[in-house]
Amino acid sequence: MSNLSDLKRLSMGFFALPLACAGLLIMANVQQTDREVAAEQHRQYCEDVALWRTEVAQGVPLNRRAGQPDHQGIADEQCPSIPASGNSQRQLASN
Template sequence: MNLIELKRLVLSFGALPLACAGVLVLANVQQLDREVAAEMQRQYCAGVATWQAEARQGVAPERRTGHPDYDGIADEQCPGSRQEPLDHSPARQMASY
């Protein structure tokens, strides 16, 4: 085995860990994207649920927190979207005028 063949052999074995590391990085990025998308959907659903709960309580639209189902997906994408939201933290309450 000459020196050139030895260099090729070493480089080919060196490329394998790099390729594996690249695959792991891509998988991690995809997992992060899924987590971000799930959190965005959760926040959207919480906003719609808050809007709907306040509508049932008779709160005027201009004084409601949350938002209406402007994407038209709450019935399909938000489990329990017609129920009252569970988040009653002070950050979700609107200041009185």
């Protein structure tokens, strides 16, 4: 009887290892997807701020501007593809 329970434990351990590996692979894939989504959101934010700043510089009226001002206050440091600008809130209020 002891041999039968040992065999059950051994077989359960044998199947648990591939399941654990599959679980780790799934978790790694989910984390990669989360990073990709976050990177895409950041890229879109930077594009929106760049568009907003371009339209401010062109004198586009506030109610016709596309994009968004740098409401997070991160574009100057974290969006290297766009030139640094002064306080976008000041630009928003002056127009």
